[in-house]
Amino acid sequence: MIIVMKRNSTAQDVKDVVAGIKAAGLNPGIIEGQERNVIGVTGDTAKIDIRTIRADHRVAEVLRVSEPYKLANRAFHPENSQIQVGTELIGGERLAIMAGPCSVENEDQIVNLAKRMKAAGANFIRGGAFKPRTSPYSFQGLELEGLRLLELAKRETGMPIVSELMSSDYLDEFVKRVDMIQIGARNMQNFDLLKAVGKTQTPILLKRGLSATYKEWLMSAEYIMSEGNQNVVLCERGIRTFETETRNTLDIQAVPVMKKKTHLPIIIDASHAGGQAYLVPAGAKAGVAAGADGLMIETHEDPANAWSDGEQCLTPDEFDKLMDQIRILAQVEGRTIAPKLARI
Amino acid sequence: MIIVMKRNSTAQDVKDVVAGIKAAGLNPGIIEGQERNVIGVTGDTAKIDIRTIRADHRVAEVLRVSEPYKLANRAFHPENSQIQVGTELIGGERLAIMAGPCSVENEDQIVNLAKRMKAAGANFIRGGAFKPRTSPYSFQGLELEGLRLLELAKRETGMPIVSELMSSDYLDEFVKRVDMIQIGARNMQNFDLLKAVGKTQTPILLKRGLSATYKEWLMSAEYIMSEGNQNVVLCERGIRTFETETRNTLDIQAVPVMKKKTHLPIIIDASHAGGQAYLVPAGAKAGVAAGADGLMIETHEDPANAWSDGEQCLTPDEFDKLMDQIRILAQVEGRTIAPKLARI
Amino acid sequence: MIIVMKRNSTAQDVKDVVAGIKAAGLNPGIIEGQERNVIGVTGDTAKIDIRTIRADHRVAEVLRVSEPYKLANRAFHPENSQIQVGTELIGGERLAIMAGPCSVENEDQIVNLAKRMKAAGANFIRGGAFKPRTSPYSFQGLELEGLRLLELAKRETGMPIVSELMSSDYLDEFVKRVDMIQIGARNMQNFDLLKAVGKTQTPILLKRGLSATYKEWLMSAEYIMSEGNQNVVLCERGIRTFETETRNTLDIQAVPVMKKKTHLPIIIDASHAGGQAYLVPAGAKAGVAAGADGLMIETHEDPANAWSDGEQCLTPDEFDKLMDQIRILAQVEGRTIAPKLARI
Amino acid sequence: MIIVMKRNSTAQDVKDVVAGIKAAGLNPGIIEGQERNVIGVTGDTAKIDIRTIRADHRVAEVLRVSEPYKLANRAFHPENSQIQVGTELIGGERLAIMAGPCSVENEDQIVNLAKRMKAAGANFIRGGAFKPRTSPYSFQGLELEGLRLLELAKRETGMPIVSELMSSDYLDEFVKRVDMIQIGARNMQNFDLLKAVGKTQTPILLKRGLSATYKEWLMSAEYIMSEGNQNVVLCERGIRTFETETRNTLDIQAVPVMKKKTHLPIIIDASHAGGQAYLVPAGAKAGVAAGADGLMIETHEDPANAWSDGEQCLTPDEFDKLMDQIRILAQVEGRTIAPKLARI
Structure with missing residues (x-):
């Protein structure tokens, strides 16, 4: 100092x-x-x-010369961390491809979609059961029923579940039922929630806040880690800027910056960044080329009838095509994605 | 639409x-x-x-042509709302002047400071008992003991208490002990917390999120109001911009914008906006001149030894001098502040 | 360092x-x-x-510990600078009130308006002859004819002229015909233009760039001053942020920050900041309360038929009413504005 | 509308x-x-x-429903534009790789560096002769002598020259001597300069302003095109946001957005975006993966002794390694770069 x-x-x-x-x-x-x-x-x-x-x-x-975070700091942990989530390892050679709907809607939707996603190359199911919505009048998620449906999809595909927790009231349910707890952008500095999930050993996907600096993001990781849970994966999902044509501005440089500052893995949420389906492939490919450890991509069989965020969902066919491109691109970066399967 | x-x-x-x-x-x-x-x-x-x-x-x-908020919308409630908080009314002729330390530290500090503030013209005590800190290694507040000390200060001065709630775990305690619950900038879109405080009738001071648009801010007010609690006061506390010389950029135009869009009162937090004591008087005076219904100002007997945010605290003498200026300025805007008293 | x-x-x-x-x-x-x-x-x-x-x-x-600007730095020039512009002094007790249309349109408009503005309390005529327009298809200003019309208005009212220069091609004409050259926000880092006006002794009104930091703004002042022209006045006109409901975000804290960092006077352009007429009074009053040395306010007899920026123009009656309020407010800050006159 | x-x-x-x-x-x-x-x-x-x-x-x-730009609008020109610059075509299969120093310093520097860049895969020389510097006390470029040295480098390598024009005073020299005129971020809304270069037929590289929206950027392209010069290439170089750890935030989504809105080619300046050498490879690879038509990359034999912006320059060896990666990556996107040569 x-x-x-x-x-x-x-x-x-x-x-x-x-x-x-x-x-x-x-x-x-x-x-x-x-x-x-x-x-x-x-x-x-x-x-x-x-x-x-x-x-x-x-x-x-x-x-300040030294960074105020210790546990997340690469200076004290030079090796990349790899985080085990169910059967998958995040931060290793294989990219984490998290796909699924914004909101879980019903059993057919989530199970069929999960099968399609897995066949295309996904290795995680993502789906919202508790939804942080800007308006109190919007659909707020199926809540616990949503978690139950995600478990069905996991049973059919074997893919670990990633889902967002909004309140510590449901923490015990999440620990039992999901493989990775997502802390959303709007809760990145909900310090009580960070402390609560830090007391578990469930892997945490920590999204960057809408206007969080790199340092604040890492301090939020530090909150979780200082309570004992070292299983933290970062997720860049776009930041708020003066440009409103895109939902958020995808900060692709977050990847090399975080690779320098921390040993934690980082993935890119290409769906929330752009907010429109046509932007997702470019953002996803840029993320892999920049060195990210994985991708989060929202998908829906029929985006125009999705219960939330239809505008940014890829159809299964669009997702399939994108995975074919990512499969080749990943090789250039020394990474792999799960093999393409016949429809399952 | x-x-x-x-x-x-x-x-x-x-x-x-x-x-x-x-x-x-x-x-x-x-x-x-x-x-x-x-x-x-x-x-x-x-x-x-x-x-x-x-x-x-x-x-x-x-x-969208119509605004997506109804209860907070001035179009449907043309009259200004006035919110009763303890013995004080926010949104009427008398400005709400909320003063006190960033963190409650001990009985002497808070009681003596509250007396000084009241003598100068304050009519609310503000003090942090639960503190949202960027770092897990920083002082996190005296918690329930802090609330107890605020109650002592209220007993001595009669001023209603404003204090920040960070988790619904403590909601019952806050309803019993404080007169106005503050929802901090970092929790402005903690929707579960908004719903929880919306189920009470305790007045809520809703701070604007660091990068919240006017519409998002009003949608968060709508969350509280749609649960039944209409006692919401807005607080502009500076937004995050590219300029880092000041802690935040005080958006003074928020006052006339909100006066047009909503019937809810709005106050200005001049301390968090600037983040440095020398900026506070200009921000506070600008707020009153722009038509705000009150001010929040952090004060401390000895800023260099404050347990948090000392950099932005006014000393009692600085606060006293500012109140003398505000007293005259308020008249120009057809407002008043509480009379100056001999030291109490 | x-x-x-x-x-x-x-x-x-x-x-x-x-x-x-x-x-x-x-x-x-x-x-x-x-x-x-x-x-x-x-x-x-x-x-x-x-x-x-x-x-x-x-x-x-x-x-960097020391600031990289020297001539503009208050550390080396502790006294406030006062800049003589025609018959008026900026930075002294009397506020500089610059009023007039966004674009000069014709002789009747500018002469009649200037008379009305002077009667209300203005002491400078502002009017655009060369207009920086986002679209090549928009009206680009009357150019030299506009300057001629401003000179007629000055002859009738005695008020000095402020007008924007966009290219050094017209510098000689401006030096001869206007009292103060405005450098617009979009040219704040047009370094060749800054050097050119720095070689004259005509007072310069240097607007802050849309996303210029305080330091960059002062470095642009330094460009002018390092060429020999010390007659620089700063103008805060709102910055670009994530909020798009207002045209720009008026950074009211720029006033105390600049008063600390530099000896140069600073005025507030309340019209461009808000971009809508209903926001102008609050911004203007906040500016005076925060300690600004003057105001720039766009006015028009018939805003709905203005050739540019009608949305943010006050009518003469609105301006009149605002000046009545500013006259009282200025006294609180130890400042004055020109006396109200019978219609001239 | x-x-x-x-x-x-x-x-x-x-x-x-x-x-x-x-x-x-x-x-x-x-x-x-x-x-x-x-x-x-x-x-x-x-x-x-x-x-x-x-x-x-x-x-x-x-x-507004229709976009206010016509000539740049893809709706009216569905085919991609390809811009001929000297011997190279921008917007076709081969990527435009523009490499060279921030500032031209001397003959040895620029000629040797140009040879190294060409051998690695560059097909344009970039080099600053007139430099827009934030401080009047910083090195301002070799000016016309810099252009002469760039011509020498072109003679040795055959690569077309890209260099920044800051004032129309030098336009005739630039038209004679350079193959592509760069309009820098700070001059993106210097409308007089845009009109001046619009009257030539020299290809223009139009950098995005620090806080320019997509629409404003396209309106600036429209300024050039409406004067008759259709040879415009866009360059995303990072935007200003709240994050200051990186010099700018590279807006990678600008690529798919611009591909949708306009027929003009777009390249990525990975050097100014990050402002630090370690960020350049990720940004450059992300740009190609997102579909950009080329890259601008600053290079220097000895960055610690560069006359400007050394912090963001790649060494020739780093550039060489990056080109080897880009060569493979480009194929995935159906693009090519110039073949690797033995040292020339």
């Missing part, structure tokens, strides 16, 4: 600030400059609130 | 889409254009998911 | 980087840390491109 | 607005709704300023 003193600070001011730092158990070192004095601080600075030090009237600026 | 058909859509396509709209219980009307056909839809369109209609391959664009 | 070395950097690496800094004529000082070494650099660092130093593979991060 | 009348508008109001539309040579059609009346307008609405219609007090909202 670097503390820059104000131009007019005196030797006594520097001495006082240095004393405060020592009192906090950290190690200060002074550089005397022509215009300003600077104090370098080493030690465990992650617990220091730099905004409090900035409140000192003698201090001009405080800059 | 306006549905714009694709250029190449046929008369049959239009007929089919019209049939679908009628089936949903709405009233379509067709305009035949040279280049395109357009369908106007009237009826209760708030329950329609326009993204699903956009998924229809014959449709080019869908535009 | 602070250079943070990578964790694994050796003593030799530090020595080499230090040697490079000395070679550039600057003074390095080393802090040896447990985890990292840090080099503090003093001297004239404004000419150093920190991105080049970051390209050094031994360097982890480079942080 | 759709005009939504206010709720309380009368039959006479609708009649009056309809009359105004007819007077403007357009064709109105009325839908009478329960809550509101709506007017659909067909005809050449591109020349209408919708903000003026919004200024009508009887109108609630105006929505």
Whole structure:
């Protein structure tokens, strides 16, 4: 941590600030400059609130050099983490391809769709049972019945289930029934929910908040990990910008940035990023080319009659075609996807 | 609602889409254009998911004309709402001045500060007992003990308490102990929490999310109101933009926009907007001049030793001076603030 | 300037980087840390491109402590600058109230409007002769004829003229005919134009770019000043954010931030910020309450028939009423506006 | 165009607005709704300023259905445009790979680098002679001498030259000496410059502005095309968002969006997007996978000693390795790049 003193600070001011730092158990070192004095601080600075030090009237600026996250930090865990989710491993050679409807609607829908997705190359079922909707008047999901239907689809296909948890009230049900708990973008800083899922060992898919910085995203991962659950996978799903023609702006650079900063795997949700089906293939292929560990893609037999988010769903045929392209592209990046099967 | 058909859509396509709209219980009307056909839809369109209609391959664009919120909409409630909170009324002639520390720290701090604030012109105590912190390693608040200390401060000053609720686990305690429940920016779209507080009659202070549009903010108010609790006050606290020199960008235009769209009161949190004490007076005065119904201002006896957010706290003397200015400014806008008292 | 070395950097690496800094004529000082070494650099660092130093593979991060602007920096010019523009002084006690149409349309319009504006309290005529329009098919302004009409309005009212210059091709004409040259938001980083106007002594009104940071804005002022023209006034006109309900987001905190960073005056363009007439009074009053040195407000006799931007124009009666409010508000801030006159 | 009348508008109001539309040579059609009346307008609405219609007090909202650009619009030019630049064709099967230094520094640098780039697979030399720098104190480019050095590099390699023009003062020189004129992000709405280059037939590389919407970007292309120059290629170079860890946020979805909206080719500048060398390969590969027609990549023999932007330059070896990957990736997308050569 670097503390820059104000131009007019005196030797006594520097001495006082240095004393405060020592009192906090950290190690200060002074550089005397022509215009300003600077104090370098080493030690465990992650617990220091730099905004409090900035409140000192003698201090001009405080800059953090070490990242405030430890467990998620690649500096302390140089190897890539691989996360076991049911029968699948995320972060290894095989890409995690999570496909399925925005909302689970009924047994036929989810079971048939899951079979089609698996045949095309998916290895995870995704489906919303509890839905975070902007409007209280919109369909809010089948809730526990939705989880039951996802279990049926898993029984038929063997694919692990990914589904979103919105409230810790249902945490026990999710731990029992799903293989991976999704924390949605709007709950990325619902710290009580993060702590609750951190107390389980169920793998967590942590979506990036709509306007979360990389650092805030990793601090939310750190919340989960600091409670004991190290099984965290990140999911870039587009951020909010001034451009409204697309639902969100897919931040493809999140992939190399996260690969540098953390050992956790990262996947791309190409459906929410674009918000329109025609954008999904480009986003998905870009994600794989940029080095992502997997993809999340919403699909529906009949998008115009989907109960939610039809606009961004691929049809099974479109998904099939995309998987054929991803299969080749993945090889260029040294990755694979599950083999294509006859219809099952 | 306006549905714009694709250029190449046929008369049959239009007929089919019209049939679908009628089936949903709405009233379509067709305009035949040279280049395109357009369908106007009237009826209760708030329950329609326009993204699903956009998924229809014959449709080019869908535009909403009516706002999707009803209870919060000024069109249906032309009069300003006034919300009773303890002994105070928000939205009337007297401004709501909510002052106090970011975090409640101990009895002396909160009681003495509350007395100073009241003497200067505040009429609400604000104080954090449960704190949403970006880092799991930061101080997380005194929790229930914090609420107890706020109650002591209320006993001494008579001022109603505003404090943030982060999880419905503590809802019953909050209903009993605080006068107004704050929903923080990071939980503005924690829909389960919104529904839970909507089932009480305790007044809610709903902060705008970091990157929430006006419409999303009002939809979150609608979540609370649709559960039965009409006592909602909005709080603009700055939005996230490309500018990082200030903690957030105070969106002062939110005041006239909200005054047009909704009958709910709106106050300005000048502390979180700027994130630095020197910015607070300008933001607070701008808020009153723009027509806000109140202010939230963080204060601390000794900002450099505050347990959180010291950088943005005013000292009691700074707060005192600001209130003297606000007192005059409020008159220009036809508002008042509580009278200045001798130290109590 | 602070250079943070990578964790694994050796003593030799530090020595080499230090040697490079000395070679550039600057003074390095080393802090040896447990985890990292840090080099503090003093001297004239404004000419150093920190991105080049970051390209050094031994360097982890480079942080600037001193601001890279000198002439615009309040640190070196603690007194407020006051800029003489024709008969008026910007930055003194009297607010600069710049009013007039988006586009100059004809003699009657501009002369009559200028008289009405002056009677209400304006002390500058603003009017567009060369118009930066998003579409090549929109009206592009009366060009030189527009300047001639502005001169007629000045002759009748004595108010100095503010008008936008888009190309250095017309610089000589502007220097002769207008009192203050406006550089529009879209040209804030048209560096050739900045250098050209910097070679004159005509006062410059420098609008903030749509997504310009405070630092970039001041660096653009520095471009003008470094060529010799110190007569620069800043104009906040709203920034681009995710919110599209308003044309731009008025960044009211720009006023106190700029008052801290620079000695140059700053005014608020309340018309472009909101983009809709009903938002203008709140933005204008907020600007004065926040401490701005003036206001720019678009007005038109008949907004629905304005040749451009009618949506955001106040009518003369609306302007009149706003000036009556501003007159009182200004007093609270220790400022004045020109006296109200009988119709002239 | 759709005009939504206010709720309380009368039959006479609708009649009056309809009359105004007819007077403007357009064709109105009325839908009478329960809550509101709506007017659909067909005809050449591109020349209408919708903000003026919004200024009508009887109108609630105006929505544009047709895009306001014609020449750039794929609706009127369904085939992809291919732009001939010297010996190369942009928008065909072969990707345009533009490589070279941020700034041209000296003859050895540019000639040797151009040879290395060509051997690796580049088919265009890029190099800055006139540099738009945020600071007036930074190196501003070798100017005309820089163009002369680029011509030498072209003579040695045969690759066409791309270089940025900042002022129409140098337009004649650029037309004579370079093969493609780059309009930089900061000048994307320098409308006078757009008109000037539109009067030539030299191909234009139009970078997206820092916070330009897709529509504004296309309107800037339309400015050039409406003056007669149809040889426009778009370049996505990252946009400004709240995230500051990367220099800009690469908007990879710009590729499929632009492919839908326009017939013009689009390339990706992976260097400015990330601003750091380690991000460039991911961005470049993502661009090709998303369907871009080419790449711009900054390279330098010794980035730590580059005269500008060293932080984001690839070394020749890094570029070489990236081209080997792009060569395979391009095939997956049905594209090619120039063959690898022995060092030339």
